[in-house]
Amino acid sequence: MSSLDAVLAVPLYWMAVGLSGLASAASRGRHARLFFPLGALGGVVLAVAAYVAISASPQSVILPLGLPDLPFHVRLDALSAFFLLLLGVVSTGVSVYCGGYFGSAGGGEIRLLCLQYHVFLASMALVLLADDAYLFMVAWETMALASYFLVVTDDEVESVRRAGLLYLIVAHVGAIAILLCFGTLQLGQWNYTFDAMRSNTLSVGWASVAFLLALFGFGAKAGFVPVHIWLPEAHPAAPSPVSGLMSGVMLKTAIYGLLRVSFDLLHIQLWWWGVVALSVGLITAVFGVLFAAVQTDMKRLLAYSSIENIGIVLAGSGLTILFHTYDMDVLAALALAATLFHCLNHALFKTLLFLVTGSVMHATSHRSLGKLGGLIRRMPWVAAAGLIGTLAIAGLPPLNGFASEWMLFQVFLLSPSLPNSYLSMLVPVATAALALAVAVAGYVIVKFYGVVFLGMPREESAQGHDAGSWERAGLLWLAIWCILLGLLPVFVVSAMDPIARAFVGATLNDSMQESSWLFLTAFRPERASYSALLFLLGIVLTVLVSYLLVRRFYHGRVRRSAPWDCGYGRLDARMQDSAEGFGQPIKQIFEPLFKLERSQPSPFDARPVYRSKIEDRIWYWAYAPVIKAADHLSALVGVLHHGRVHLYLIYSFATLLALLLLIQ
Amino acid sequence: MNPEFFASQLFQTLLAVLLAPVMLGWVNQCRAWLQNKTGPGVLQPYRVILKLFRKDAVLAHNASWLFRFAPYAVFGCMVLAVSIVPILATDLPFSPAADVIALVGLFALARVFMALAAMDVGTAFGSLGARREMFVASLAEPALLMVFFTPALISQSTALTTIVETLAHRELTIYPSLAFAAVAFVMLLLAENARIPVDNPATHLELTMIHEAMILEYSARHLALLEWAHALKLMTYASIGIALFLPWGIASAGQWAMMPLSILALLLKLLLGSAALAVLEAVSAKMRIFRVPEFLGMAFLLAVLGMLTRLLLGSAG
Numbered sequence: 001m002s003s004l005d006a007v008l009a010v011p012l013y014w015m016a017v018g019l020s021g022l023a024s025a026a027s028r029g030r031h032a033r034l035f036f037p038l039g040a041l042g043g044v045v046l047a048v049a050a051y052v053a054i055s056a057s058p059q060s061v062i063l064p065l066g067l068p069d070l071p072f073h074v075r076l077d078a079l080s081a082f083f084l085l086l087l088g089v090v091s092t093g094v095s096v097y098c099g100g101y102f103g104s105a106g107g108g109e110i111r112l113l114c115l116q117y118h119v120f121l122a123s124m125a126l127v128l129l130a131d132d133a134y135l136f137m138v139a140w141e142t143m144a145l146a147s148y149f150l151v152v153t154d155d156e157v158e159s160v161r162r163a164g165l166l167y168l169i170v171a172h173v174g175a176i177a178i179l180l181c182f183g184t185l186q187l188g189q190w191n192y193t194f195d196a197m198r199s200n201t202l203s204v205g206w207a208s209v210a211f212l213l214a215l216f217g218f219g220a221k222a223g224f225v226p227v228h229i230w231l232p233e234a235h236p237a238a239p240s241p242v243s244g245l246m247s248g249v250m251l252k253t254a255i256y257g258l259l260r261v262s263f264d265l266l267h268i269q270l271w272w273w274g275v276v277a278l279s280v281g282l283i284t285a286v287f288g289v290l291f292a293a294v295q296t297d298m299k300r301l302l303a304y305s306s307i308e309n310i311g312i313v314l315a316g317s318g319l320t321i322l323f324h325t326y327d328m329d330v331l332a333a334l335a336l337a338a339t340l341f342h343c344l345n346h347a348l349f350k351t352l353l354f355l356v357t358g359s360v361m362h363a364t365s366h367r368s369l370g371k372l373g374g375l376i377r378r379m380p381w382v383a384a385a386g387l388i389g390t391l392a393i394a395g396l397p398p399l400n401g402f403a404s405e406w407m408l409f410q411v412f413l414l415s416p417s418l419p420n421s422y423l424s425m426l427v428p429v430a431t432a433a434l435a436l437a438v439a440v441a442g443y444v445i446v447k448f449y450g451v452v453f454l455g456m457p458r459e460e461s462a463q464g465h466d467a468g469s470w471e472r473a474g475l476l477w478l479a480i481w482c483i484l485l486g487l488l489p490v491f492v493v494s495a496m497d498p499i500a501r502a503f504v505g506a507t508l509n510d511s512m513q514e515s516s517w518l519f520l521t522a523f524r525p526e527r528a529s530y531s532a533l534l535f536l537l538g539i540v541l542t543v544l545v546s547y548l549l550v551r552r553f554y555h556g557r558v559r560r561s562a563p564w565d566c567g568y569g570r571l572d573a574r575m576q577d578s579a580e581g582f583g584q585p586i587k588q589i590f591e592p593l594f595k596l597e598r599s600q601p602s603p604f605d606a607r608p609v610y611r612s613k614i615e616d617r618i619w620y621w622a623y624a625p626v627i628k629a630a631d632h633l634s635a636l637v638g639v640l641h642h643g644r645v646h647l648y649l650i651y652s653f654a655t656l657l658a659l660l661l662l663i664q
Numbered sequence: 665m666n667p668e669f670f671a672s673q674l675f676q677t678l679l680a681v682l683l684a685p686v687m688l689g690w691v692n693q694c695r696a697w698l699q700n701k702t703g704p705g706v707l708q709p710y711r712v713i714l715k716l717f718r719k720d721a722v723l724a725h726n727a728s729w730l731f732r733f734a735p736y737a738v739f740g741c742m743v744l745a746v747s748i749v750p751i752l753a754t755d756l757p758f759s760p761a762a763d764v765i766a767l768v769g770l771f772a773l774a775r776v777f778m779a780l781a782a783m784d785v786g787t788a789f790g791s792l793g794a795r796r797e798m799f800v801a802s803l804a805e806p807a808l809l810m811v812f813f814t815p816a817l818i819s820q821s822t823a824l825t826t827i828v829e830t831l832a833h834r835e836l837t838i839y840p841s842l843a844f845a846a847v848a849f850v851m852l853l854l855a856e857n858a859r860i861p862v863d864n865p866a867t868h869l870e871l872t873m874i875h876e877a878m879i880l881e882y883s884a885r886h887l888a889l890l891e892w893a894h895a896l897k898l899m900t901y902a903s904i905g906i907a908l909f910l911p912w913g914i915a916s917a918g919q920w921a922m923m924p925l926s927i928l929a930l931l932l933k934l935l936l937g938s939a940a941l942a943v944l945e946a947v948s949a950k951m952r953i954f955r956v957p958e959f960l961g962m963a964f965l966l967a968v969l970g971m972l973t974r975l976l977l978g979s980a981g
Contacts, residue, residue, distance in 0.1 A: 058740075061928065077731075358905055359951065376730065377726065394772070395769065402766075409809075412821075413822060425972060427975065432810055432968050433804070435809040439772075439804075439805035440774075440802045440807045441774060442802065442805070446798050447795075450794060451782035454780060454786065455785070528763050529761075530761070530763060530766050531761040534763055535744070535761050535770075538747070539744055542739075546740065546889065550885050554717045554718060559721065560722075561722050561725070561883055562724065563785045564881060565787070573789075575787070575788040576791050576845075577791030585793075585795065585953075
């Protein structure tokens with residue numbers, strides 16, 4: 001059995017699991033514990049088969065499905081295999097977690113949920129496998145619809161329905177752009193296979209149109225500014241494992257699409273595409289992280305943080321295009337590897353953090369940061385997994401988030417100056433923006449972890465129990481991958497070599513040849529090297545030695561007492577910093593960026609109420625006018641509607657007469 | 665790798681770890697002199713640390729494992745940081761494990777542990793300190809990266825040992841890009857080490873404190889480790905500054921005969937540098953917390969300018 005057969009079997013298997021889940025009559029808990037872990041098995045198989053396929057040569061097959069003259073073309077090459085690997089690894093953890101989560105929480109009919117969930121997984125796999133525009137669009141739309149139904153699981157809540165609608169609209173506007181992009185690529189030959197598109201030679205103008213359409217269309221799914229608007233609405237609305245999958249994997253399918261179009265289907269690239277992608281990416285990254293800093297809902301915070309990370313990934317892709325157009329393929333390969341590595345890392349730690357919020361909501365039924373606190377004492381397992389996710393997403397060594405950011409910085413830094421001096425000046429500015437985004441991400445995540453898990457519970461009701469064993473297993477799976485990829489980044493990077501060779505025509509061996517399993521290097525070890533294992537060893541050794549020395553020469557005596565309260569004597573949970581308070585400095589220095597509404601009570605108010613609302617200016621600049629215009633238009637059309645049958649009959653009669661006159 | 669390398673590494677690390685408190689003591693002594701005070705003597709930090717180690721630790725009722733673990737983690741990070749920086753010689757077997765980017769990451773790791781530990785008990789001061797620290801750091805960290813990138817561009821390397829070897833063997837000319845970076849670095853040193861004008865290490869006034877607010881709940885051995893780590897951080901920053909901007913006198917790989925000379929050079933540079941730091945602190949005033957972004961923004965822009973200068977002027981920059 002070839003790896004393509006194995007990979008193709010997985011979506012089929014997922015569909016089968018979903019359908020039998022729909023037919024099953026088991027009780028809720030048993031249903032979840034049976035079918036979701038079964039889905040996880042598919043994830044494991046997919047991950048293994050995809051890992052094998054990365055280094056194999058591309059395989060393709062034509063499936064006898066679809067419309068009569070339009071069979072489905074399927075192809076598995078290194079890039080698809082890499083993203084399938086990502087899907088397999090992440091979905092395994094999420095599915096195991098769902099076995100516990102959906103068994104006891106997360107409303108909705110479990111049978112339907114099970115079907116939608118597995119269709120969602122299968123459609124993502126098909127998006128990555130498709131080799132013609134037809135199958136791609138079918139899978140893409142199935143993915144959008146399945147995720148839409150998952151988002152509106154709690155459809156009795158008004159805000160959830162609104163979020164779902166917004167998501168659906170943005171997804172479809174994006175889908176239209178993708179469809180137009182494929183239409184441009186087929187160059188009037190009416191052959192929609194990717195093979196035909198690869199052989200087409202587009203003029204510079206049409207190629208640019210196709211690239212910009214792809215950037216917009218896939219950007220609407222990935223969440224580039226300004227089409228990021230649905231992310232912070234839809235992610236909090238969905239059940240947490242679904243938010244995890246959407247953020248961790250679905251956004252990456254959009255990145256996959258963009259890479260597929262710009263590096264595979266388009267035969268040329270222009271330098272300014274790289275500049276556009278780099279700029280949009282960095283703006284998205286900084287924008288996302290600053291908005292994340294002022295959020296008070298933990299899932300919205302993570303959603304904005306996803307926008308930030310997707311921005312970093314887009315910036316990396318832009319850099320790859322830029323280097324590739326100037327024939328600096330060695331650097332392009334390094335940039336591509338950094339980009340893909342960051343995709344994988346983000347998928348792991350962001351999904352982990354979303355699952356953590358799921359466990360927290362499950363235990364406390366609160367999502368607002370203003371009510372949580374002190375959960376490290378009640379939920380030690382979840383807190384430990386959350387700490388790993390936190391350190392990883394903050395880009396701290398020796399975890400995985402740092403490894404990919406390190407590579408990206410190396411690409412920025414070690415580039416010889418680009419031929420164009422304006423572009424050379426872009427490098428420091430871009431590096432600065434990336435550095436700012438990475439640093440503020442640390443701020444954001446300290447706020448997230450500190451407010452949720454540390455301190456005292458801000459509300460009595462928000463004191464949960466620890467997660468069940470299925471949930472723990474799912475969390476552990478993702479946390480372990482975060483650690484492993486952080487400690488052994490060289491294995492991941494060297495596994496990406498076939499992708500670099502196929503897509504930018506340079507092998508990573510030229511830039512990473514002296515990497516041993518222990519040291520990640522860029523070009524030469526004297527130039528730059530980093531070893532997470534030695535790094536961890538150094539810290540662990542020092543911690544152990546200092547601990548033992550303190551114990552040996554002094555003592556370990558501990559006395560418990562009340563915390564220092566300045567002699568006030570009535571320290572309570574409300575005196576802690578709130579999420580609003582923690583974000584306040586960012587709110588103050590970047591104030592022009594936010595649309596801020598606040599009302600402050602007078603000092604003499606006996607029952608003071610403080611309100612502050614932060615909104616996205618882009619919504620008011622770009623979206624509100626469109627919505628208003630649409631409302632206005634439909635009101636105009638509404639003039640014709642009276643609800644009386646005879647009026648409508650007159651309309652039909654008049655239309656008929658007019659048509660008869662015209663035809664004559 | 666040969667054992668000599670490890671001896672050199674161990675010697676440098678131990679020297680830095682043991683020397684760090686006396687450097688802090690010297691800065692404080694100079695400050696005291698400048699304020700017309702007698703001063704506690706340069707050995708005072710050792711006495712404080714030893715006293716703290718002997719005491720019983722007092723923990724809040726609800727302090728979690730994170731609170732007790734954080735001082736060790738912070739201390740470990742700082743020891744690792746000081747072992748990466750070439751202080752005396754550039755043959756450090758440990759330095760390939762981390763370059764300047766990883767060094768910035770290491771400082772960030774220590775800072776995150778510290779901020780999380782400060783929020784653990786749930787007092788107003790702890791979270792206030794954590795918030796301010798992360799806020800200052802979120803502006804200082806990118807600036808620090810940019811400062812490091814200028815010498816990295818000059819030497820085409822982000823490894824500190826390579827940077828120092830390149831910079832130490834060049835002609836004695838002033839690189840404009842390095843001048844920008846050096847000014848920015850001094851500003852960042854003040855901000856990151858909780859010195860005036862960003863923070864005042866000598867006060868416990870709630871309106872102004874940042875670092876002290878975070879460690880308010882700590883006592884005894886935990887506090888001793890944190891104080892030591894704090895001294896080590898200052899020492900590391902000073903050593904980085906010396907290595908990047910005054911690298912003369914640092915022994916190249918394998919030159920054992922140079923060692924006494926480089927120890928002498930290091931001591932002299934630290935002595936003068938710390939005195940300069942004390943003067944800088946004595947003549948400036950603590951600024952309001954919301955003036956800090958302007959201060960750090962300036963450091964950030966200077967660092968970016970340094971990098972731009974280098975890119976535009978080429979090898980002359």
